[in-house]
Amino acid sequence: MADPILSIRDLHTYFFADEGVVRAVDGTSFDLYAGQTLGIVGESGCGKSVTARSILRIVDRPGRIVSGEILLRRADGSVTDMVKLPADGREARAIRGGEIGLVFQEPMSSLSAFHTIGNQLIEAVRLHAPLSKKQARARAIELLAMVGIPRPEQRVDAYSFELSGGLRQRVMVALALAGEPRVLIADEPTTALDVTTQAQILELIRSLQRDRDLAVILITHDMGVIAEMADDVVVMYLGKEVEKGPVDAIFHAPLHPYTRALLRSIPNVLAEPREKLATIAGSIPHPFARPRGCPFHPRCTEAIQGLCDVAFPETFDVGAQQAAACHLLNKPAA
């Protein structure tokens, strides 16, 4: 395989609040390749959005990247560590939007209501290309057409609140791609949308990816979306990466009990009518009160007393590409 375009190595991002430290991202590593889609999946609050913001260096206070590397392979082959760049410096800003674009989870409030869509698009275009206002406006209209917005010449002067949720999310995609990035991070791009619109947005992302050989990180808590879109999957739980591997392996041979629990919670068309949907027992622990040992053990049906609640499991490789952090995998070598 070619070199990854983006490599995250043991990333730790903590929030230093008055009440204590929230370990929002606590040791995540993955590789992203051009033309491929990496799915990051996990329940609410497991650190998916903070991972995305860390990659762009836009984590807000009191959050801070504590350690780790974010290695971006540039077009010329050199490698830049985003963690080492000053967050508001020229180079980090050129990468934000110019190399890595981000689509947010809330299309309602991710656009300014005080500025037209065109205003924000033109700004994004001109931040990464030396175009005149007029040229940038033409480019903005092109971008709107590219993401499938009807009558882009008129919509460019509209305000976000004049558009439907689906169109707004298309505008967000156009904004993320305005600087011609090679990596697109989509943070739950469809959570706020109805099912039909959801499918359209996913299809849009897929076709843009094909056209531009984009590397895509797709963040979601929906295993169905992962099955449809992802090549590789990272499963996160409480800031930790509990399992990762190719999508087929994750779905057909899940290693971690949490992954299995997530898979059981997908509604199944073949299930009996009115059959109760499986849920994961218990609830996510409070961010300040992390359980000792494996973070998942209080909710795990297969937890081993005296082991899982004491020691954090190391990560075991299974096969060439799949890995999971679970004591159950520590079988004596057979």
Next chain:
Amino acid sequence: MIAYLTRRVVLAAITIWAITAVTFIILKLPPVDFVDAYVAQASSTGSSISAAEADALRAAYGLNESYLVQYTKWLSLVASGDFGRSFEYGRPVTEVIGDRLWLTVLLSLGAIVVTWTMALPIGIYSAVRQYSWGDYIFTFVGFIGLAVPSFLLALIVMYFGLRLFNMSVGGLFSSDFALAPWSWAKLWDLMKHLPVPMLILALPGIAQLVRIMRANLLDELRRPYVMTARARGLAERKVIMKYPVRAAMNPFASTIGYLLPYTVSGSIIISIVLSLPTVGPLLLRSLIAQDMLLASTIILMLGIMTVIGTLLSDLLLMWIDPRIRLGQLK
């Protein structure tokens, strides 16, 4: 947009009508009507008013007829610019108020400008650098600004002005110019006297607006659109100035409406302490003397100016907030 505008203008017109009604009630409040008071006042000071003159006044205001007729007569007189005579000063009301009205407006507008130019940067700083030393200092000073009565502040400023710089900060004119006709020299003299009272009048407003601005901006800074702006590579300073600050601006527009009446009525004590020739002290005196034609005229003008101020701030809001302009927000 048209609907919003029409609603505001109609509302303003109704409010002005209501103000005339209230003013008329105030005019009629004293047990002795103003013509009798006028006659009594004149005889006590030695000059006298002929019975014919008094009758003519009563007829002009319809004092022997029903309240409705009296109100209509008074209103049509006022509408034609005839506000009557002040018996306290023995001169027409318009002459007594004279320049005071325009000086009041000038002082208020000046105080608004000072309030804005101080509160905006301080509010932005306090929010962006929340819990920094600067933020704590501004918060502390702000609390003092809110807690210390302005007239006390005025006295302190006057004391130090006199002790340290040997300058008198009272009034809006030097004694040479107070009664002189308008000239460039007098205008310059006014300019030199304006800043101190403007600042003192502005201070409570600044303190309040900084708190509002800080709270609003802190709210806006957490919104996703700020994150989106950062994510496209915009520099932090530009992100803040273009997006969240713009969204937190609404309270600034609203200040126009309230600062005008505030400088006049809320600041009567300051005006007396600083001996400012504004309408505030005049209103107080006329109410004490029950010089009702003068008092009611001032009240009427203040009311109308407040309505105009509110209308202006609504227009400003419409200009800065497209959601209002496009009828998304009521």
